[in-house]
Amino acid sequence: YLLYASGDFVKVYSVNTEEIVRLMGGHADLVTGIQLNPRNHMQLYSSSLDGTIKLWDFMDGILIKTFTVGSKLLALYTLASAEDSVFVVIPKKGERDTFQLVSVKLTKGAGQDLEGKELSVVLDDVGASMKHTAFGREGAYVVSVKDVNLQVYFFKRKLLNRFSLSTLKTKGGDNRFSCVVCHPKEDCIATGHADGKIRLWRNFHHKKEYTYSTLHWHHDIVMDLAFSLEGTRLLSGGVESVLVQWHNESSCQKDFLPRLGSPIEYISMSSDGVLCSTLHTDNRITIINSNLRFSRSIQGLIKSRDVKTGLVVDPRTKALVLNGEPGHLQFYSLQSDQQLFSLDIVQRQYIHQAGLKQSDLVKVAFSARGTWLATVEESEEVTDPELQLKLWFYNEEIQSFELNTRINTPHDNHITDMCFRDMVELGDDSLILVTTGRDCVFKVWVMVEDTDPEAQQSVSWTCDFVGSYHNYQATNCCFSEDGSLLAVSFEETVTVWDSLTWDLKCTFCHPPGNIRNICFGRLTCSKYLIGATDYGFLCCWNLLTCALDWSAHLNVVVLQPDPLSEHIAAVSWLSKESSLFVFKPNEPRPIYIQRNLCKEKILLAAFVPRDEPEITSSEKYLWLRKSQLFFLTDTQELMTLSTKSLEERLTPSSKQLAVEESLPVTPFSLLLGKHRRQQAQEDTDPGKLVVHNKQEQASPAVKELLHTPAHVLPSASFLCTIFINSLLISKENKSAEEVADEVEMESEKAEDDSDEEDGTAMEQEDTSHMELLEEVTCKLSKSQEKELRKIRKMDYSWISAL
Missing domain, CATH: 2.130.10.10 (YVTN repeat-like/Quinoprotein amine dehydrogenase)
Known part of the structure; x- marks a missing residue:
């Protein structure tokens, strides 16, 4: 493991x-x-x-x-x-x-x-990182590094030795320590430095007679070091994305494993020395064999320099799509918590060197069915950026996207937003792509048949319409649910356009402040348009009356509608606190408020449709039944809201019990199962009294108590809550028949009171019999009790005539 x-x-x-x-x-x-x-x-x-x-x-x-x-x-x-x-x-x-x-x-x-x-x-005065401290052979001493200082403490002798290197940076040298590791068999310390050198320290029991040798291959900081199990090999890694293996502490004998993808942060050896693992800056773990051969990797959510694309959901796979490696899109599976694949958009070699102006991915949009993908890439130049708009078509044969159309300089300045017209019922024939830019226009792109006989594809994309409003910068755009209206924000003004004729229908404005986010309502709230300004106002306009319905003073940084319901999530940032507000446009009062959602600032959010609606007993989480809400913070941590508690989500032995239930049966289990089936048949025989008890042993909580080894069981106080909850009977909703039975029971209450005296005498006679069933409780349903009362009140006088 x-x-x-x-x-x-x-x-x-x-x-x-x-x-x-x-x-x-x-x-x-x-x-x-x-x-x-x-x-x-x-x-x-x-x-x-x-x-x-x-x-x-x-x-x-x-x-x-x-x-x-x-x-x-x-x-x-x-x-x-x-x-x-x-x-x-x-x-x-x-x-x-x-x-x-x-x-x-x-x-x-x-x-x-x-x-x-x-x-x-x-x-005292040690480094904060785990790589700055190491324990020596058999725990005889501990070593710590910080800046250019190294200190060694010997436990038995209670002796502390300190060593320092020069602080002068001459000829590109930098003696600052970056990591330290100790030899497992000998008194030897290996340290990594900021200039790429590795020093091997010996004879450090003495303050003046110590010695060190130097190994040098890395051109930049040594990120981590690790010795093999016997200490015959030393592994090092850094920003070059290359794992270096040094043999016998010699600079002449070394092996390399290059092209690992990203800088190496940590190196760890397995306890048997067969495998080693490297942790990379792109949130990936690589497992490597002892012969320096790649084995496998675990790819998590890649941390990019800046998530400019936002959080986008792939309609086909329901994966989160966002910036990955430079120039790539990562498709991240939320079910498996791993990356599905990475799509190279820029298709250029990225050079890891500071100061270079390189192209990167800034905008992404999917069509409703996920068959078309639009991407925008631009260079890092501020004044004259190099822009490219690319349209990709999903090829079912190769199970990936293929480039269909490349448009150079689609706008004269940076592209600010992009969206497809989502009309699933009309298919790809109604596809329209809209882009907005700082060149004060929005452009409409449509598919046309490619007349070029040498073209490999039958369709391509071209510009169909260009719109503007008073020479203001276009900042946001979105289509209504039915695709008939297009909303485009121009600084402080929101404009609404007819998507068939491209006529301007109406405008909305709520000064002061530019429009930061806009979105249409859905389903029963499709007549509303929501907008947030950078001056801290959330506005709701009615498209039928062309008037402001309501507004709230709220500094909204994220505005995200749920594609499967009327709910809209708004995330605010105030006093270094991120808060969540969920509302319907036709109800200005939020249906859910979560203040201080997290310590970090939330930058992006996305609703991901569920495969099946989730069943929740809590009314405050009903808005999460059809979709799950995910957030991305400024530290690029991906978080979500869960309707279940931590104890419900983490069931340690649930998988183990599921495996045990699927194991092949043994002769003893066959015999035991046969005995249980016979007992079940006897219980169902007519004429026998059947007392139904809740089978507590079928509960997962009880199984966990019985199957978990006793030496690792938690305390009884911890298990008590889970165990008691497993014994409680869930409260079911009353049916109409049961309600009618209760009404009839009340009407018969007077008749039941008259029979209490006879019932008391019967109870005294049956006391001896009930002692035998002292531990058994027979609980009848209300319909059964009703039938018994009818039998008790029935006239049996005709029997005497026989």
Whole structure:
């Protein structure tokens, strides 16, 4: 298994099946470190910025212990020689940007939540990154680097040695430390530096007699280092996207694995030395064999420099589409939490060098069926940008998009927005593409038959109409749900155009401030047009009356309509706080408000249609039944709103139980199953009293209690809530028949009272019989009770005549 931290979760990845088999969540903030338990390799320690250390059984995905330290934890280390203790990096109290390495005594106790307040300082003024501290052979010493300083602390001798390099940057040299790692078998320290050099330190037990040798291949900073299991090989990585393997600490013997795609941030070796993994800056993990051969990779959501395309949903795959690698579009699957594929749009080699003006992808739009894709790419020049509009058609044979039309300089200045006319019922014959630009015009592009006999495609795209309004810059555009109207914003004014004749129908304005976002209402709210200004106003105009229906003072940065309902999501940014407001245009009062949604600023949002409507019992989440809302923050973290709690989403043994139920049957299980079937048949025989009890053992909560090994079970207080909830009977809605039965029961209440005396006597006679069924409760339905009352009131006097 490969274990890695992802946000505030820890994921367990199967190297063989290439699937995520466990998702362990419980931290309230970013996970900063994970380490295997040295005394039990089936357990894992994790640290977080929330100030807690958690112990997991990662095979079953069960949380065993939580130790509260009370301070932000920036890195985590474990040692086999340090019993019941771990090492963490924490901020030093009273000093800014100063950190210290401390030892945390893990308290032993019966409960699950324990205190980890017993701290002892090991080193002061250490680096905040996990790569800045390393433990030596068998935990005899600890090494820390910061700036140009290296310090070594020997535990038994309680000796601290400090070493410093020159701060002068001569001949391109930069001696600042970037990472450190220790040899697993010998007293040797390897350090990486900002100028690309690697130094191997020896004899550092003495302050003056120490020595070091130098290895140099990287032209820029060494990002990370790692020794092999026996220490015969040293791996290094940096911004060159090349993994370098050094043999026997010699600069002459080295191997390379090039073209890994992006700079290497971290290198990790497996415990058996067979595999190593590299973490890259594009949020990708590469697994590499010991012979330096590529094995497989795990690609997450790529972090680009700037997500200029926005969050777009592919109608075919329901994948999120946004900027990926430079000049590429990434199609990201939300179901598998992995990248589906990457589409090269710019089709130029990207050069990793500062100061170069290179083309990048800025706008993306899909047609309603996903058969057409429009992209806009432009150079980084501010005054005279190089623009290209490309139309791509999806080829079913190759299962990818092919370039159909390339239009050079579609506008004289930057393109600000782009949209297709979405009319699914008319198909691609009604396709229209609209682009807006800073050249104060919007352009309409339509498909025409290609008359060129040498052309490979039968259709191409051309400009059909150019519109403008008082020489104002065009900023946003969108079509109504039926495609009959086009709204284009020109600075402070919103214009509405007929999409058949391109006549200007009406204009709306709400000064002061330019229009930041616009969108049409849908379904029953299709007569409304919503707009947000950069002066902090949210406006709703009625297209039938051409008047303002309502406005709200709200600084909206994101305005996103749900394509499957009338709901519109608005995200505001005020006082360093992102808040979510969900509303219908015909109701000015929001139906859902979530203040302080996240700490970061939300820049983009998108509704993704669900495969099936989600069943939710909470009324406040009914607007999420058909679609799921995703957000992208300024730190490029992808988040979503969930209708389920964390306990409901994380069921550690659910997959395990599902596997057990699908296992092949054994002779014993066949015998046991036959006995159960016979018992079920006896219960259904007529004339026998059948008492139906809730089968508690069929509950997942009870199965988890019975199937989980006892030594990894959480405390009873943690399982109590889940267990009690599993025993509760869900409240069902009353049918019309049951309501009628209740009315009839009330009318017969007087007759029932007259029979109470006889019933009391019967109860006294049957006391001895009821003692036998003391533990059994027979609960009849209301219809059955009604039938019994009718039988009791029936006249049986005719029997005496027989």
